[in-house]
Amino acid sequence: MEKKKIIEFKNITKDFEGQVVLKGIDLDIYENEFVTLLGPSGCGKTTLLRILGGFLEPSGGQVIFDGQDIAKLPPYKRELNTVFQKYALFPHMNVYDNIAFGLKIKKMSKDVIEQKVMKMLKLIGLEGYEKKNVTLLSGGQQQRVAIARALVNEPNVLLLDEPLGALDLKLRKEMQYELKRIQQEVGITFIFVTHDQEEALTMSDKIVVMKEGEIQQVGTPEDIYNEPVNEYVARFIGESNILPAVMLEDKKVRFDDITFDCVDVGFKENEAVDVIIRPEDIDIVSIEKGKMTGTVESVLFKGVHYEVMVETVPGTHITVNMHVRKHNEVTSSDNSEKISANDFYLDIEDMKDIDDKEIIARADAQAWNPETDEYISIKVETDLKEELGEYSVTFSTGKTSITRKIWVIDQRVVENKKANEAVSAFNFFKTADEIKESMALDTDLKLWANAQGWKLNDENQIVDLSVDYDFDAENIKEGIYKVTFWTTGRVFKIHTTDFVEEGKEVGLTFFPEDIHVMEKMGF
Template structure:
């Protein structure tokens, strides 16, 4: 095939922000090419430079072996269909399609022949006299395409033309557009952020990110062999895993080696691995290459999306002490008072205030008759010097008081070097009533233990998602209980027509051809 368009090192900036960073791309005759990427990646800017609506800061645009940088839009052998179709509301369908031909002063017979052919092409024969406001969104989109194609351009540019349509009509128009492109036999350059549109219609997909091209290839190549994590996540759904390429055809992740079909990497090179959800089969525990537990199942119409956790995340275990302590009643003052023992990190001693201590102890005093809260006049305790137990006394102005224990400790801290995750939590005290009154116990347990986790390399917070304990609330009595907090382990997303029960132990099966190895991205 012949090259019809060549972008050569195209650079474009707006207000000192570089939008296109040296784009080089070849487009061939009769191709359906899709520029795919999120908002702001530069795809529409590149299209508008080709259409002549914007001028590049540097670089060349070669069209049919001619540099067209200085040509105005109306002299370029291409037409554009925008998301807002820009049809003329005061003209009927025929006149909208014929507008460009009338500008060229073609004869009425030729115009009628060409418009009739276009109406047949877009399946709107008999709509010549309809007003634009009498058409549906899909019909208006077809008229916009017909108006562009009637001028017989060599290239048709389409800037997210299906974005305003509902889902069902959008899917229908995807097939219709591909059919039209094949019938007219010209180059279509299509801009979208919709991966399904790109996969459905394109001969070639150009995946863009932040003004650069990440990968160019057929839909099959882009989907099955993404070059990096960005492309893998943008095209379809993916399970992306950190791994090590030990040698050709052998990759390792989560302390296990797997045969794969990839080669050409350095020995022991750190890589990313992608396994598509539809390439994983759920089997009986012990019958696959991995074992795990079903965490969730979501019905998505044509398939179920099942999440299976195969490896536990980083975790820390603390002690929850349950005690049944009644509030103290001061009959002379007519007041009740209560407070809990609590732990505090010795590193927080210097910043600890009376209000902090009241909050940590959940200290409260209230009028016995009105049940209105009473403020504390004094919070007294010894000097805090290190890991020890410190009596703390809370008193009201009427002399009602209670003494509890503030226990200075070093936070229970786990540093998981393999996963590069830190996780920490405190032992804590609670009454039976507080546990029984909890509306969201897992969330409250995380709050009471001050459970936190973070990335050891970036210090970014990581969600502490799992809370495990071996007690039933209705069976609780005063005593000590272990509570474990953990981050999410290795989770695999599986798309399957099978169903499975949550918390069921299962196996996961996939083969060497399902493991796709990619280079680590540079940021």
């Protein structure tokens, strides 16, 4: 039997003072469904719930409830009730009176009210608590009273805005099952808002994954977990190994230079895609039985299983010298100007487009008035040639100048063919003050070293670099320090009940149906 559609969101938009929060939401909700709106803070899930509840008006679109547009209808005229994270119980009333409050407003007879309240107390497992002060109840009991107060009015839909957020972990897990039981017993539609993936997977018939005011995917918990449509959903629901890949043809996908059988169809030939393999779907086997091989980097016992990290493709590293000097500035004879600059290295390949602006930037040259801190323009004079060697460069203003060295070199590039990537970086010179004053040291180190990473088969495709160093930026002294720039290798996370030793070479295997192919996501 086909379920009846009870709620339709049609192209719902909402903006607050020009900031768009919902970007054209279309969503159908059916009778007796437990629907969860899932997403991080700021994704628009609570705004959508409040629009349905009548606490906010949409900027555009229609809210259809049981065939009627209710966008302009006040909350008290809608056949739904809301349970909030802060339960908003009346502290001066006991449990019975809190639950009966809405019925008394409707001026029902005492015997009908008593019958309905006692039925709700039985449903929520609080028989015998009717005369108890709500302030003496536990968090879980207060939440049950709030749910009963909403359900006693017999709404067609119950809205729950992160109602478990104030509970501790153990109680929250208990209440997940309790909420699902109540929903099945009363047989009405629940619409639940949360950012907790476990809550969504445990309770829902349908999950709506949201991001930045848009719906990313709608489906059952099994659909969302096993067949995420993109990287965002895959990362938000459960733990994932996500890899860039190419769909060669139907049921054939290639990643990490290996072609695998899969079950996915409907992609273009040689289409760039993402692949997800869940940690529990990968088995650790002997090297000769593995579809791919790697080295065990870490093993962490998680209680019911081991979390094993296996590196199958090594990362790429390059280490440079950071020369730290005491100071590098010169003051004019009348003390009205200061100028500073650093020595630097230059790849001969970069000589083709070099100009004064680039030289000033590479040397981090600057001149300023020490009283006002206003910058002063700089002139550049150099004997720089398009040849390997050591050269001089002078930076000057009208009153002062400073001379530094440029070394033109054939820059070393570290290639990692297995990872299809390369990295390069230069030795560089800085003062201790420049390092101490850095607001984002990792970013500045990459800039100062001109550190870069790229794909070997496409130099325009940038590879992210991380930075390692062992000095204390706040207490750094003159000297030479090692700075390493590196890319993350391919590391697979595996959940297994079998222990494996760190450092061991192992094989990894999985079935074609464990490989889930997704469209590339544009960020």
